[in-house]
Amino acid sequence: MEEEIREFQEYFSTALKDDVFNLIQGYPKVRSLAVDLAVFAQQYSDLAAAIMEKPDDYQKAAEEALRKTVEALGGQVLQGSGKPRVRFYNLPGKEILVQYLGAEHLNKLVQVQGVINLMTDIRPKMQVALWECTYCETTTKNYPDKSGLKPPILCGKCGKKEFVLLESTSDFVNTQYGQMQDLLERVQGSSTPSHIDVWFEDDLTNVVMPGETISITGVLRLMPRLEKGRAKSSIYGKAFDVVHVKKEEKEFEDISISKDEEQKILELSRNPRLQELIVGSIAPSIWGHKEVKAAIALQLFGGTPDKLLSDGSKVRSDIHVLLVGDPGVAKSQLLKFTELLAPKCIYVAGRGASGVGLTASAEKDKAGEGWVLKAGALVLASGGLVAIDEFDKMDKDDRANIHEALEQQQISIAKAGIVTRFKAKTSVLAAANPKLGRFDSNMQVADQFDIPPALLSRFDLIFTMRDVLDEPRDRKVAEHILKGLQQSAGVKAGTSEKVKVEGIESDLLRKYIAYARRTVFPRLTDEAMEKIKDYYLELRLLGNKTQTFPITARDLEGLVRLSEAMAKMRLSPAVELQDAEFAIALKDFVLKDVFVDKATGKLDTDVINLGRSHAKADRIRTILNVIRELERQVDLVETNEVLKRCVESGLDEQEAMRVIEELKRQGELYSPKAGFLKTAVSRTWKE
Structure with a gap:
């Protein structure tokens, strides 16, 4: 050498x-x-x-x-x-996918790109072991591998086999174990990313966190496996000894776009029917739901990232969309199609996803020797999208874990002395069923959402998808579905074919989205800003007249995100008037569908943000005040007397009874015996 x-x-x-x-x-x-x-x-x-x-x-x-x-x-x-x-x-040649690492790469230097999904804390590793012969005290060095410590076979001086390990004089190095998986954008559709164990040593420890995209150069090693306690298996595992690590910052950099494809993308961006073509390419096998598809399209493009306010705080650029609908209205199909189309997406079902599985966790490792930081779906899909089906079926504690991720785009961990944050710049597309299974046209829409108001308020757009009995519409739906089935009858079962979409081929649309996200960062023009401001002030003025809150400052930020996404869809560096108008039209549709108080017909965001409209809050206050006033006179208050006084105060008797029943379910009131009411606690109800 x-x-x-x-x-x-x-x-x-x-x-x-x-x-x-x-x-x-x-x-x-x-x-x-x-x-x-x-x-x-x-x-x-x-x-x-x-x-x-x-x-x-x-x-x-x-x-x-x-x-x-x-x-x-x-x-x-x-x-x-x-x-x-x-x-x-920076090895000459292409990087290798984790799924392709095999026997031909063993003990060779290779380069792999992926995302870290698990990382332990730092532990000392013995790299040079010093052994002392128990007979002649001669010391011997050897080099442990990952299969464990092994004493020398014989003492070089006296030939004996008894040794004691001198830990205090052996040589140690910091080491850290992690797990890396293939990038989601390099895995087609719903395929499962491959994983590999990775080992970091010395000054490479504490360099990367779960959820970060990295490019690593290292040596592929064999990991022996034990079967039935002692016997070695002929099938080996594999691990990666890391030599160099580089963090990757750019979104979708790994999605390859040729010069010809770039030319097609630019030509498509100049098509006057661009918005119509893209929206029509979202789940074309599903009839209707144009507004929902438009929202998903904007979500895939996202707003302008990395915006900072004057005080240094960051503004969220990712768009969150919630679909609440009756059974059989294609909610799950929309989510699954989005998973196939999005350049980077993870699909999870609410029943099978825990809160820590969605966010992140710090857990004891299997050996009980330390802590392992695990990244969940929202961290692993950072820079992309997470589709959560059956959102309403998730455990309440699990749903609470995603609050911070939805708004702050980070996940904080504080457990057993570990205090850290994970990046979770992820859009969420969630689907849920109404509380009673189907929407009841006689009830307030927001009352039928089985999701806490604090979580609902994090979504930029909330859509209801109802299965309405309508003969002309039903005819069109049936014709659309049957025609699609007729055209697909020639496709053989089990074949893997590309998803065909109306207007734009799916692979091109996928690359169009990736190209827009990594090259276009639109900024608001004065005209667009004035349009959004006028719309906001108009609704605030309306609220002043009706004593409601039709729109809030949080909605204002959402309108900007939607406008930026529309500009990004056009590959425009500027958010123009037409972009703001499209965003406003979509927001207006949602407000009129979800945020109208059924009792008054007025727009009121409190139905979502607080779980009850401003008018309903007044009704609750009136009813509780009536009951408390009567409680000062008698021990038990008659329900009929409460209803009588509520009617005298201008309330509808049936509505008053509905509110009383709701307060009983919430624990504010209870019936000590039939026909009587009592407040559960002596306190003043606050709006």
Whole structure:
């Protein structure tokens, strides 16, 4: 290896001389020299190829050359765990997917890109074990591997087999275990991403967090498996010893777009029917629901990311959409199609997803030796979308875990001394059923949502999807479904065909979305800003007259996000008047469908944000005040007397009775015996 060491030393002292000086000045805090292997190969092609074929041998040669180079330049470094490391990266050729790592890559230097979904805390690893013979006290070194510590076979001096491990004088290095999976955008449709164990050592520990996208260079190793306690299996596991790690920041950078495809994307963006074509390409097998499809289209494009306010706080750019509908109205189909179309998406079902499975967690590892940080769906899909079906079936505690992720776009963990945050810049498309299974036209729409108001208020758009008995509409739905089935009759079962969409081929649309998200960052024009402001002020003025809250400042931010997404759909750097008008029309549709108080016919966002309209809050206050006034006179208050006084106060008797029953369900009131009421606690009800 003398010739190879000389070549390494020559390269380090010339091409990387400044980097070596930086290492000397920063040592021991800085103790790695990064070597771009693609650049190195231009000068030493044979040696670069040898490094990739036999990385263990040439890694040692490179680090010996680095030691000599440092000493030649007047520096001093430690040996053992403190010695400087050479970290090769940017290998010539393409990166390999985790799912394709196999026997041909064993013990070779390869480069893989993926996302970290699990990470342990730092642990000391013995890299040089020192053993003492119990008979002659001769010490012997060996190098443990991942299969465990093994004493020497024989003492080199006396030939005995009894040894004791000298832990205090053995050499240790920091190590960290993680798990990496293929990027979602590189996995087609609903395919499951492949995983691999990864090991970080020395100055590579505490560099990455779960949920981060990284490109790693390393050596693929075999991991022996035990069967029936002791017997070795002939099937081995695999793990990755990391040599170099680089964080990837750009969205969808891994989705390859050729020059021809880019030209098609630009031509499509100039089509005057662009918005109609894209919306029509969202689940074309499903008839109708144009507004819902438009919302999903805008959600896929998203708003302008990384906006900062003057005080340094960030503004959410991801759009959250909730679909609440009767059974059989294609909610799940819309979610599944979105999963296939979105460049980066995770689909989960509410029944099978726990709160920590959606967010993140800190748990004891299987061996009980430390803590493991696990990233959930909202973290792993950061920069993309999570589709949550049966959102209403999730446990209440689990739903509470996603509050922070929906608004702050981060997930905080504070457990057993671990305090950390995960990035969760993820859009959420959720689907749920009404509380009673189907919508009841006689009830307030918002009262039929089995989702807490605090969580509902995080969604930018909420749609109701109702199965209405309507002969002309039913005829169109039937014709659309049957025609689609007729056309697909020739497709053989079990074949894997691309999803065909009306107007735009699905692969092109997928790349169009990725191209827009990574290259277009629109800003509001004065005209668009004035339009949004006028709409907001108009509704606030209406609320002042009707004593309701038709719109809030949170809705204002949502309108900006929708407008930016519309501009991004057009690949426009500016949010223009037409974009604001489209966003306002969509918001107006939702307000009139969901946010109207059925009793008064007035727009009121309190029906969602507080779980009751302003008018209903007044009715509750009136009823409770009547009951408390009567309680001062008698121990038990007659229900009929309460209803009589409520009618005298201007309330409808049936509505008053409905409110009383609701207050009983909520625990505000109870019936000590039939026909009588009593307040559960003595307190003043607050709006």
